[in-house]
Amino acid sequence: MDIELMLKKAVLNAVGKLYEQTPDEKLIQIQKTRKDFDGDFTLVVFPLLRMSKKSPEQTASELGEYLKDNVEQISEFNVIKGFLNLSIDKSFWISYLNTVVQDDNYGFIKNKENPKTILIEYSSPNTNKPLHLGHIRNNLLGYSVAKILETQGDKVYKVNLVNDRGIHICKSMLAYQKWGKGEKPSKEKKGDKLVGDYYVKFDQEYKKEINDLVAKGQSEENAKKNALLILEAQEMLRKWESKDSEVISLWKEMNQWVLAGFDVTYKNLGVDFDKVYFESDTYKLGKKLILEGLEKGVFVKKEDGSVWVDLTKEGLDQKILLRSDGTSVYMTQDLGTAHQRFTDYNADEAIYVVGNEQNYHFQVLKIVLGKLGFSWSEYLYHLSYGMVELPEGKMKSREGTVVDADDLLNEMTLTAEEMSRELGKLEGYSDSEKKQIIETIGLGALKYFILKVDPKKTMTFDPKESIDFNGNTGPFIQYTFARIQSIIRKANDKGMELPIELNSKIKISNKELQLIKLIYSYPEVLKEAANDYSPAQIANYIFDLAKEFNQFYHDHPILGEDDKSISEFRLHLSKQLGEIIKSGMGLLGINVPDRM
RNA sequence: GGUCUCGUAGCUCAGUUGGAUAGAGCAAUAGCCUUCUAAGCUAUGGGUCGCAGGUUCGAAUCCUGCCGGGAUCACCA
Numbered sequence: 001m002d003i004e005l006m007l008k009k010a011v012l013n014a015v016g017k018l019y020e021q022t023p024d025e026k027l028i029q030i031q032k033t034r035k036d037f038d039g040d041f042t043l044v045v046f047p048l049l050r051m052s053k054k055s056p057e058q059t060a061s062e063l064g065e066y067l068k069d070n071v072e073q074i075s076e077f078n079v080i081k082g083f084l085n086l087s088i089d090k091s092f093w094i095s096y097l098n099t100v101v102q103d104d105n106y107g108f109i110k111n112k113e114n115p116k117t118i119l120i121e122y123s124s125p126n127t128n129k130p131l132h133l134g135h136i137r138n139n140l141l142g143y144s145v146a147k148i149l150e151t152q153g154d155k156v157y158k159v160n161l162v163n164d165r166g167i168h169i170c171k172s173m174l175a176y177q178k179w180g181k182g183e184k185p186s187k188e189k190k191g192d193k194l195v196g197d198y199y200v201k202f203d204q205e206y207k208k209e210i211n212d213l214v215a216k217g218q219s220e221e222n223a224k225k226n227a228l229l230i231l232e233a234q235e236m237l238r239k240w241e242s243k244d245s246e247v248i249s250l251w252k253e254m255n256q257w258v259l260a261g262f263d264v265t266y267k268n269l270g271v272d273f274d275k276v277y278f279e280s281d282t283y284k285l286g287k288k289l290i291l292e293g294l295e296k297g298v299f300v301k302k303e304d305g306s307v308w309v310d311l312t313k314e315g316l317d318q319k320i321l322l323r324s325d326g327t328s329v330y331m332t333q334d335l336g337t338a339h340q341r342f343t344d345y346n347a348d349e350a351i352y353v354v355g356n357e358q359n360y361h362f363q364v365l366k367i368v369l370g371k372l373g374f375s376w377s378e379y380l381y382h383l384s385y386g387m388v389e390l391p392e393g394k395m396k397s398r399e400g401t402v403v404d405a406d407d408l409l410n411e412m413t414l415t416a417e418e419m420s421r422e423l424g425k426l427e428g429y430s431d432s433e434k435k436q437i438i439e440t441i442g443l444g445a446l447k448y449f450i451l452k453v454d455p456k457k458t459m460t461f462d463p464k465e466s467i468d469f470n471g472n473t474g475p476f477i478q479y480t481f482a483r484i485q486s487i488i489r490k491a492n493d494k495g496m497e498l499p500i501e502l503n504s505k506i507k508i509s510n511k512e513l514q515l516i517k518l519i520y521s522y523p524e525v526l527k528e529a530a531n532d533y534s535p536a537q538i539a540n541y542i543f544d545l546a547k548e549f550n551q552f553y554h555d556h557p558i559l560g561e562d563d564k565s566i567s568e569f570r571l572h573l574s575k576q577l578g579e580i581i582k583s584g585m586g587l588l589g590i591n592v593p594d595r596m
Numbered sequence: 597g598g599u600c601u602c603g604u605a606g607c608u609c610a611g612u613u614g615g616a617u618a619g620a621g622c623a624a625u626a627g628c629c630u631u632c633u634a635a636g637c638u639a640u641g642g643g644u645c646g647c648a649g650g651u652u653c654g655a656a657u658c659c660u661g662c663c664g665g666g667a668u669c670a671c672c673a
Contacts (some may be wrong), residue, residue: 026613034616044615046653056653082653083616126673166673278619279673315599318671323671330673359600362667386602387666394666420612423635441635453609456601458666460608469635471621511661528612528655540610543620554628554637574632596635 004030004415007041014066021051030342032517036411038078039085042515046082056082087104091504093516094569098502100519101576107523107583112153119157119341120146120383122353123271127164127258128172129196131405133388133395133461135410137450140589141385143271144451144535150202152530157345160273161337164255165280168199170236173250174229175491182417190264190406191257200397203230235247238348268409270443270589277337285336287328289372290321298371309368319364334365335372342376349379351533356384356456384532388450403463408446415466416442416475425596437593441475444590448474452539452587472543474590477581480546481592485577487558491571494559498572503565511552515573522580526587542584549577 002454011028015021027047033039045052057079064084065075076087100106122142131139141553146156176183176200184193206229211496213223224230238570266272290307293299299309299321307322321332328336341350352362362382369377387394395402416438420426424435445467452472453459469475508516521541529537558574561567582592 028615030613031612031615037616042616046615049653070656081616163673167672260615304671317598320671325671327671329671333673355667356601357667358673361673363600384601418664419635425635449608458602462608465607465622468608470620471635473621473633473635476621479633483633483636490632524612536610537612540620545611547620550636551638553632557632559632595633 003092004041006073007043007067007071007155007453010067010071011063014070015048015051016065018062018066019048019053021345023048023051032521033085035514037080037083037085039076040088040513041086042088043084048083060084073126076416086394090508090513092515093100094502094504094506094508095522096520097516097573097576099502101498101572105583106576106579108151108525109153116154117157117345117349118149118349118351119159119345119347120149120155120351120353121159121161122146123160123273124354125160125162125262126168127162127192127195127255128168129397130200130261132397133405133408136269136387136405136408136446137385137459137527138353138355139266139271140271140447140450141203141237141383141455141535143589144587145351145353145383145533147589148526148530148533148535148538149589151526157274157347158272158457159275159277159341161277161279161282162259163259163279163517165240165283165391167233167237169255170233170240170249171202171206172196172199173247173254174233174236175205176254177250185257185261190261192261192265193406195254195258195261202229202233207246256412265405265409268406268443270591278356279333282337282340283328283333285340286332286334287326287336289335289339290332293321293368293372296372309364309371311364311367314367316360316364316367319368321368331364331368332359334361335368338365338380339374341444342374344491347379349381350376351381351383353383356386357551358382359384381533383455388459388461391460391462391464403461408463409443409596412442412446412467413439414442416445416469419469419475420596437596440591440593441469441478441596444474444478444585444592445469446474447588447590448477448539450475451535452543454536455534473583475596477542477546477585478590478592479596480549480587481578482594482596483553484549484574484581485594487571487574490559496559496568498575500566506563506565506569508569509556511548511556512570512573515545515548515552515577519576520546520581522584529587538584538587542581542588545584546581547579549574 007030008028011030012023012025015023029044029047031042031044033042043063045056045063049056049059052062054518060079060082064079064086067086068074068077075085075089075093086353090170095294120142123135125135142158146158149156162306172195175193180198183194186192206227207228209229213227214220218226236247239319240251282492289540290299294301299307301307304324305326306320306324308318308320308596310318312318319331320329323329338350341347354362357501361381366380368376369380389395390401420438422439429437525537525541529535556570560569561570585592
């Protein structure tokens with residue numbers, strides 16, 4: 001039973017009885033009472049003054065009296081200005097905890113009647129360089145949002161679209177061909193790093209050549225176009241497109257190297273996909289759609305043969321859809337893949353986890369699909385996240401300020417190890433146990449650090465100041481979980497058993513009440529997080545929960561409590577909080593250790 | 597320049613469809629380990645919620661203008 005809904009109805013009733021009017025349901029605002037006031041739920045009476053025609057205080061008091069007399073669960077009330085604070089009987093909360101304890105996947109929606117099919121695309125790497133910090137945010141977000149959406153009972157498919165073709169790919173291939181000397185990926189240098197190095201090499205040599213040409217009197221613009229290297233790269237792309245066997249085999253080999261390298265990073269990050277698409281397979285899609293649109297008169301063809309869409313009515317510019325030589329651009333492909341996906345999966349919704357630098361692109365994509373008459377275009381959602389910046393600004397690969405994903409993951413583990421050693425936490429564990437705990441903590445610190453901030457906001461990351469392990473961090477929450485598990489282990493050792501039914505007559509403290517109320521909000525938090533595609537909301541909630549638990553833990557003995565009913569209650573409460581921490585962290589893709 | 601977006605404590609961030617005295621963490625200072633893990637707990641200091649108007653019982657939140665940061669506006673992806 002939903003207590004808030006019940007209260008709402010009761011208030012509706014009360015207003016009817018007292019003032020002989022039926023207010024619009026929207027006027028009845030029930031919210032959780034703020035911490036510093038007494039009560040559990042608060043009715044804001046201001047909107048009801050029009051009906052009562054009395055002062056806020058008087059209206060609140062009258063409603064309070066009525067509700068206390070007529071609603072069984074309401075035990076007390078108090079009035080502060082126009083706020084009516086209602087206290088729910090503590091036995092209600094205890095029995096609420098009882099039902100939660102018996103629910104295996106508390107907060108998750110099970111057996112939804114008409115589950116939606118949702119596609120979520122994330123990661124979308126280029127196969128010419130290794131993954132960096134920006135990709136980490138993307139991957140963590142995509143993975144976490146997929147899990148969060150699943151809690152609402154829908155079917156979610158995670159897909160990755162690998163950008164494995166184009167001029168940038170040819171650049172690293174060309175550099176490898178020229179200067180690679182047959183180098184192969186090794187333990188020291190995995191494939192994505194190797195290919196990335198040649199991409200950088202290309203850029204360096206290309207710049208040299210430009211400088212030479214400029215020195216010989218060419219304008220910079222011309223030099224960029226005329227440099228032999230870029231011409232060769234373009235030639236290579238043409239060969240690739242005409243399936244030249246030599247180019248294709250090099251391309252295949254190098255792509256395999258990179259993809260194998262990515263797999264290692266993905267595995268370490270703990271993300272995965274249900275399906276991987278390759279742009280080399282899909283880049284020709286979409287042309288048909290453009291031609292159909294052209295026939296319908298939705299698009300226009302210019303004299304040189306290029307096809308455009310006019311979006312000036314929508315407040316945007318004109319956008320090219322097909323080049324004058326008839327080849328596809330990025331937009332063409334995306335139109336094609338969107339169409340293919342909705343058809344393949346019969347999807348109800350498609351989410352693209354892509355940086356906010358592509359806001360314009362997705363705006364156009366959506367409009368164009370709408371113009372083509374696809375009703376599903378409105379269920380295409382661009383989950384636009386902010387860039388990760390360094391203290392000195394944006395990461396720039398050219399200036400070598402990119403934070404490499406693998407390096408960062410390694411560093412996190414090292415820091416976790418150092419930290420654990422300093423605190424003397426690792427004594428008595430086997431090497432494999434140690435390793436596992438350290439990795440869990442290091443990775444948890446990084447993931448939590450990134451996911452706790454609102455996805456759409458630009459965030460700052462300072463590589464010099466290592467990520468914290470105290471305060472609002474992953475390890476803090478993991479530690480809280482480990483503490484709880486330790487209590488449970490001790491309780492088991494003592495042979496303590498959890499009763500099936502808690503004694504609802506026991507006295508509980510405010511802190512305990514607060515904790516039950518936090519548990520009560522979990523399903524709501526999940527729903528909100530799913531609606532907003534925001535892991536951050538779960539992260540902040542779990543932090544709150546852990547913080548409150550630690551305060552409770554500090555001044556409430558659990559196993560040492562003499563009163564058996566109270567001890568059992570506290571154990572139950574702790575165990576349930578542990579479950580929620582595990583569940584919530586799981587939704588962020590973060591594991592929690594039983595000890596640390 | 598057009599469009600979008602952000603601006604909250606020294607730093608990193610929270611702040612529900614407009615609600616009560618704007619909150620955490622880090623950093624600083626002072627305390628708490630013979631009792632369930634001190635990666636913890638307690639206390640203190642720190643704010644013109646970018647600025648100025650407006651809407652109303654009530655604005656960090658909504659509207660307008662301005663200031664400042666970022667993104668984007670390619671026959672690149």
